[in-house]
Amino acid sequence: MSNTTAVHAGEPNPRISGAVVMPIFQSSTYLYEDETDYHAARYVRLSNSPNHEVLHRKLAALENAEAALVAASGMAAISTSLLAMLNADDHLLVLDCPYGGTRGFIVEDLPRFGISYTFIDPNDPRDWESKLTPKTRAIYVETITNPLMQVPDLEAVVEFARSNDLLSMVDNTFASPINFRPAEHGFDLSLHSCTKYLNGHSDIAAGAVIGRTVLVEKVRRLLNHLGGSLDPHACYLLQRGIKTIGLRIRQQNQSALAIARFLEDHTSVKSLNYPGLPSHPAHERARTLFDGFGGMLSFELAGGAPAARRFLKRLKIPLVAVSLGGVESLIILPAVTAYANVPAPERKRLGVTDGLIRLSVGIEETQDLIDDIRQALSE
Numbered sequence: 001m002s003n004t005t006a007v008h009a010g011e012p013n014p015r016i017s018g019a020v021v022m023p024i025f026q027s028s029t030y031l032y033e034d035e036t037d038y039h040a041a042r043y044v045r046l047s048n049s050p051n052h053e054v055l056h057r058k059l060a061a062l063e064n065a066e067a068a069l070v071a072a073s074g075m076a077a078i079s080t081s082l083l084a085m086l087n088a089d090d091h092l093l094v095l096d097c098p099y100g101g102t103r104g105f106i107v108e109d110l111p112r113f114g115i116s117y118t119f120i121d122p123n124d125p126r127d128w129e130s131k132l133t134p135k136t137r138a139i140y141v142e143t144i145t146n147p148l149m150q151v152p153d154l155e156a157v158v159e160f161a162r163s164n165d166l167l168s169m170v171d172n173t174f175a176s177p178i179n180f181r182p183a184e185h186g187f188d189l190s191l192h193s194c195t196k197y198l199n200g201h202s203d204i205a206a207g208a209v210i211g212r213t214v215l216v217e218k219v220r221r222l223l224n225h226l227g228g229s230l231d232p233h234a235c236y237l238l239q240r241g242i243k244t245i246g247l248r249i250r251q252q253n254q255s256a257l258a259i260a261r262f263l264e265d266h267t268s269v270k271s272l273n274y275p276g277l278p279s280h281p282a283h284e285r286a287r288t289l290f291d292g293f294g295g296m297l298s299f300e301l302a303g304g305a306p307a308a309r310r311f312l313k314r315l316k317i318p319l320v321a322v323s324l325g326g327v328e329s330l331i332i333l334p335a336v337t338a339y340a341n342v343p344a345p346e347r348k349r350l351g352v353t354d355g356l357i358r359l360s361v362g363i364e365e366t367q368d369l370i371d372d373i374r375q376a377l378s379e
């Protein structure tokens with residue numbers, strides 16, 4: 001994915017009134033032009049304003065996919081896609097450690113619509129086979145899992161979906177289109193929290209669904225009913241953020257790798273999860289599939305949770321806050337944030353210990369970040 005695509009793809013041609021930058025169409029409704037279908041009327045909730053249309057073209061181009069749709073948040077994109085793809089009595093296979101919000105939706109809400117699910121080990125195709133039922137309709141994974149940075153066997157997921165007539169869905173938030181483009185590997189739908197890397201500035205909530213036209217259109221029709229469309233001003237900010245995604249992600253890839261190497265050699269670090277390190281169990285897979293290993297890493301200190309809390313307090317550059325993917329480094333303990341609602345035994349089984357630290361590397365100078373981490377870890 002090139003910077004040229006990020007800057008130019010989808011932009012209006014010719015430009016609107018000569019404006020180099022896409023104007024914000026702050027209008028909820030547009031003049032009626034004899035549309036006959038409800039979903040074709042020009043109305044902001046129907047995600048068809050000029051701001052939406054430009055973004056849809058740009059996002060599809062970023063992942064080399066047929067179509068895209070933006071939504072009011074990552075969760076709006078994910079929940080609407082799952083509801084659009086699954087009917088009552090259908091069954092879903094889902095990786096055993098999805099993002100906390102996705103997990104909550106699947107566990108607490110999908111069963112109320114008659115949709116069942118089974119958690120799978122995303123690295124073990126034999127496990128998927130044993131959990132497949134005649135009612136299974138889709139398999140759902142994440143490119144890089146949160147917070148342990150596992151890389152599922154993505155090629156096997158697509159193969160398994162194809163041979164069993166399932167839809168393959170992947171949350172590509174952590175990798176971003178710079179490092180991985182699901183459509184190029186045969187995934188049916190890619191989902192994003194654009195709140196993270198795609199926008200990259202921690203100043204909006206947004207989501208995206210990217211993939212085959214017929215599926216994206218199905219999601220759009222349900223989104224039109226549920227009402228989770230993205231506001232034109234947020235569309236404008238997201239479009240602006242996307243233009244620099246290549247520069248940001250390449251810097252974040254490079255910094256995260258340098259920080260991971262530094263932490264791996266540090267005596268206070270007990271364990272470290274980063275797919276860019278040869279010690280990571282799926283390093284070879286990540287090297288083959290990804291253009292970069294991403295800006296997210298997690299680790300545990302030898303002193304456990306108390307040492308982790310002390311470390312967070314002593315850091316001067318990374319801000320202690322949830323979310324990720326912005327220009328500023330953010331750091332958090334997942335056990336008390338995204339995983340706070342997961343019962344403690346289950347958290348332990350998944351490897352989300354009380355002292356696990358998750359770092360989202362920003363675009364600050366690499367050496368500044370390493371120096372700050374070094375001083376915060378010192379005795």
Ligand code: PLP
Pocket residue numbers: 073074075076099101142146171173174192193194195196205206207323
């Ligand atoms: N997917 C992943 C991997 C996430 O980390 C998040 C949020 O943290 C989401 C989806 C949900 O996105 P949003 O907060 O934009 O609804």
